Amino acid sequence: MTDSKIYQASTTAPVNIAVVKYWGKRDAKLNLPTNSSVSVTLSQKDLRTHTTAACSAAFPSEDTLLLNGSPQDVSGARTQACFRELRALRSALEAQDSSLPKLAALPLRIVSENNFPTAAGLASSAAGFAALVRAIANLYELPSSPTDLSRIARQGSGSACRSLFGGYVAWQMGNEVDGSDSVAVEVAPASHWPTMRALILVVSAEKKGVSSTSGMQITVATSELFQRRAEVVVPKHMELMEKAIKEKDFETFAKVTMMESNSFHATCLDTYPPIFYLNDVSRAAIRAVEDINAAAGKTIAAYTFDAGPNAVIYFEEKDLDAVAGPLKSALSGLDGWQAAEREIKVQGLDKVDER
Ligand code: ADP
Numbered sequence: 014m015t016d017s018k019i020y021q022a023s024t025t026a027p028v029n030i031a032v033v034k035y036w037g038k039r040d041a042k043l044n045l046p047t048n049s050s051v052s053v054t055l056s057q058k059d060l061r062t063h064t065t066a067a068c069s070a071a072f073p074s075e076d077t078l079l080l081n082g083s084p085q086d087v088s089g090a091r092t093q094a095c096f097r098e099l100r101a102l103r104s105a106l107e108a109q110d111s112s113l114p115k116l117a118a119l120p121l122r123i124v125s126e127n128n129f130p131t132a133a134g135l136a137s138s139a140a141g142f143a144a145l146v147r148a149i150a151n152l153y154e155l156p157s158s159p160t161d162l163s164r165i166a167r168q169g170s171g172s173a174c175r176s177l178f179g180g181y182v183a184w185q186m187g188n189e190v191d192g193s194d195s196v197a198v199e200v201a202p203a204s205h206w207p208t209m210r211a212l213i214l215v216v217s218a219e220k221k222g223v224s225s226t227s228g229m230q231i232t233v234a235t236s237e238l239f240q241r242r243a244e245v246v247v248p249k250h251m252e253l254m255e256k257a258i259k260e261k262d263f264e265t266f267a268k269v270t271m272m273e274s275n276s277f278h279a280t281c282l283d284t285y286p287p288i289f290y291l292n293d294v295s296r297a298a299i300r301a302v303e304d305i306n307a308a309a310g311k312t313i314a315a316y317t318f319d320a321g322p323n324a325v326i327y328f329e330e331k332d333l334d335a336v337a338g339p340l341k342s343a344l345s346g347l348d349g350w351q352a353a354e355r356e357i358k359v360q361g362l363d364k365v366d367e368r
């Protein structure tokens with residue numbers, strides 16, 4: 014008789030918003046980047062992915078993934094790579110201990126929910142693949158470290174490797190051809206600089222026209238500006254950013270964050286055909302932040318945009334009133350502005366596994 018028991022585990026994962034941006038792959042198959050990157054992991058209080066992974070001999074034989082209620086194609090190489098690596102680790106455990114149930118051979122059923130816009134430049138692929146990998150690792154009871162899981166999640170979506178850690182996180186591009194050293198590492202825990210805040214301006218919740226994956230491939234193929242960015246600009250920004258985080262130097266953190274965002278979007282414009290992720294409201298947000306900093310006489314706010322029009326504004330808690338009020342009044346009259354801004358407290362990764 015076939016065992017029809019359902020094994021299952023759930024987890025949540027946060028989004029992370031890069032302050033030194035990943036944009037470009039040196040190996041599309043292994044999802045290895047052309048440059049290192051740094052991000053801040055945002056609180057799961059407002060933005061998070063919740064994912065349940067289940068397996069059973071009673072399930073139909075194909076693996077399935079339901080995202081916000083819609084069936085997703087899991088045959089893509091990137092999702093397959095995550096499934097394959099996690100199954101291999103489970104198989105190794107089962108080979109060592111014959112009393113373990115044979116879960117690696119069973120079909121997987123993944124159910125995931127994002128409580129924020131998907132594919133709109135708010136890092137849904139980051140939270141999504143971090144949650145997917147950790148949910149399956151929990152289901153399989155793998156002893157893997159966050160770094161080990163980051164190596165797997167990277168293959169699902171590059172930015173996902175950084176969502177396995179809380180606080181301030183670097184993705185080291187690595188040198189190995191097999192990608193074994195292309196993993197996320199903690200730069201500093203959230204508690205090191207707990208006054209950091211991020212304000213999310215949801216300018217548009219619509220799915221972007223050009224996905225991050227295809228956008229960066231066209232950039233690598235066509236932009237010469239991109240070469241200089243990867244070879245000269247990003248290495249300099251990486252060094253400045255890691256130092257600014259260690260020293261809690263907001264002015265440098267902010268300046269590098271804004272110049273990084275601008276450099277990334279400049280390479281998008283230099284891509285042929287050009288990619289436009291920013292819109293008029295995004296540009297108004299940039300001007301509003303410049304005005305806020307000018308009025309303060311120092312840099313108290315930093316804007317950054319991923320591959321979409323939605324703004325993330327970093328600032329320190331003490332400057333909340335000087336940042337949030339003026340920003341809202343500068344933007345609230347504009348078309349496309351949704352009063353959906355949220356104050357997000359930066360914090361570490363909660364342990365929320367409900368096995
Ligand atoms: P974003 O800016 O939101 O990260 P991307 O273009 O990088 O946008 O990736 C969006 C894609 O990531 C989605 O179309 C979907 O394939 C995948 N994705 C998003 N959320 C999840 C999730 N919770 N689980 C699995 N895959 C997800």
Ligand code: DP6
Nearest residue numbers: 031034035170171172225226319320
């Ligand atoms: C602009 O990680 O979504 O947000 O690896 O192809 O899934 P894939 O791309 P993805 O790219 C993120 C790009 C970015 C910058 C960043 O998060 O570092």
Ligand code: CO
Nearest residue numbers: 136138139225
């Ligand atoms: Co993404």
